[in-house]
Amino acid sequence: MAGKRNENREIGLKSIQDARAARARSKVGRISGPTWTVGLGVLLLAMLVGWIVSARSLAHAKENLLAEQRAAVKTVGAEWYPLRDKIEKLTLEAAGPYKGDFVDPSVATWDFRSLPGIYLRLRIEDAKDVETLRKSAQDSVKDAFTSCLLRETSAAHKDDNLDENATPDQPWNLRQAYAATRVLSDDWAREVRDASDKIRLRVFEQQYDQAKRVGIPTAIDILTRAQFYLLVLDEDAPEAKKSATDGGPITSDDLQQVPHPARVSVMNLKTGAELVRLRRTGEADFRFVGGTAVSDPEMQAAMRRQVNNCALANEVWSAIR
Numbered sequence: 340m341a342g343k344r345n346e347n348r349e350i351g352l353k354s355i356q357d358a359r360a361a362r363a364r365s366k367v368g369r370i371s372g373p374t375w376t377v378g379l380g381v382l383l384l385a386m387l388v389g390w391i392v393s394a395r396s397l398a399h400a401k402e403n404l405l406a407e408q409r410a411a412v413k414t415v416g417a418e419w420y421p422l423r424d425k426i427e428k429l430t431l432e433a434a435g436p437y438k439g440d441f442v443d444p445s446v447a448t449w450d451f452r453s454l455p456g457i458y459l460r461l462r463i464e465d466a467k468d469v470e471t472l473r474k475s476a477q478d479s480v481k482d483a484f485t486s487c488l489l490r491e492t493s494a495a496h497k498d499d500n501l502d503e504n505a506t507p508d509q510p511w512n513l514r515q516a517y518a519a520t521r522v523l524s525d526d527w528a529r530e531v532r533d534a535s536d537k538i539r540l541r542v543f544e545q546q547y548d549q550a551k552r553v554g555i556p557t558a559i560d561i562l563t564r565a566q567f568y569l570l571v572l573d574e575d576a577p578e579a580k581k582s583a584t585d586g587g588p589i590t591s592d593d594l595q596q597v598p599h600p601a602r603v604s605v606m607n608l609k610t611g612a613e614l615v616r617l618r619r620t621g622e623a624d625f626r627f628v629g630g631t632a633v634s635d636p637e638m639q640a641a642m643r644r645q646v647n648n649c650a651l652a653n654e655v656w657s658a659i660r
Contacts, residue, residue: 400540401531404547408531412523415555419520419562425611426513426568427469430459433604433616434466434572441616442659449614451605453490454566456510460484462591463572463602479514482595483645484571484621487652510569511561519554522547565608571651572602595644598622603655617658621651 458481465475489509521527527543534540576599579589598620605615623646 397534397537397540400537400544401534404540404544405528405531407551408522408528408547411551411555415520415559416523418559419516419523422562422608423516423520425608426457426459426606427472429568429604429606429613430461430466430472430570430572431469433570433602434463437602437618438616440618440658441613443612443614446605446614446659449607451567451607451614452488455561455564456489456567456569457513457516457562457565457608458485458510458569458571459513460571460573460591462589462594463574466572473517476514476517478591479512481510481512483648484652485510485569487649488569488656511565516558516562519550519558522550522555567614568604568606568608570602570604570606572604574600574602576600592640592644595647596640597643598647601651603651615655615659617655619651619654619658621647621649621654623647623650 458479459476460479460482461472461475466472527546531540531543534543573591573594575589576594576597578597579593579599581597600618600620603615603617603619604613606613
């Protein structure tokens with residue numbers, strides 16, 4: 340009996356026996372090193388294949404979009420680029436040494452003021468080269484000069500087939516033409532090629548679709564209908580530094596608040612002839628009649644710009660007449 344008890348008795352402490360049993364179980368369920376290596380390799384291979392497929396899909400989508408863009412460059416660009424180059428050439432020439440006042444006698448019988456046209460206003464310092472001109476044109480807006488010089492716009496587009504809400508006001512700003520045709524530029528194509536994922540590419544696809552459906556057709560329609568190009572180049576004046584924000588560079592808005600020389604040119608877009616070349620200074624004042632005077636600085640600045648620009652328009656029209 341004693342021998343059997345000794346044979347059945349567990350040797351050592353229970354904790355040691357439990358540890359040995361646990362090690363034995365772990366050996367059975369343990370994943371070996373080679374198995375881990377194979378599994379990791381399969382995972383990396385799947386990720387690589389997925390990346391290659393995604394990259395090829397992205398590249399294919401880019402090429403499709405750029406193929407459409409190249410086709411548009413050949414068709415739309417054939418109409419836009421010559422007119423753009425003509426306008427830019429005149430702008431750069433007007434910003435050079437002033438050639439003196441000139442008014443073609445034919446302008447007296449050609450009332451361009453009621454016709455569709457294109458307008459651009461810049462500081463003369465921003466019209467020294469094509470790159471700066473295009474960049475600065477993004478800040479060009481219509482102002483009281485065009486409102487006081489040109490006539491009501493509805494007559495200029497009364498026969499248009501464009502949707503009434505989509506018809507640009509007269510005159511059309513060159514800034515709008517640059518914006519509408521940006522998808523034709525090399526810079527835009529470069530940004531498409533650099534798109535890092537489909538989400539970013541989708542943004543460019545939407546830009547192109549919008550330009551193709553609305554922007555480019557409207558731009559080409561207006562550019563082909565446009566009869567004249569009206570250019571205003573503001574020359575810097577020391578007084579404008581007082582209006583400059585935080586002592587920064589003088590802007591066109593700053594100049595329009597103070598008397599300053601401005602060069603005004605009108606070109607017949609159909610013949611390419613320069614009809615008007617004038618250098619005038621618009622200066623006027625305003626008074627508040629009754630009620631309380633406006634004290635808001637921004638409102639006062641806007642009113643000064645308006646009266647000065649209207650005065651400039653009157654000076655120009657008087658010379659043309």
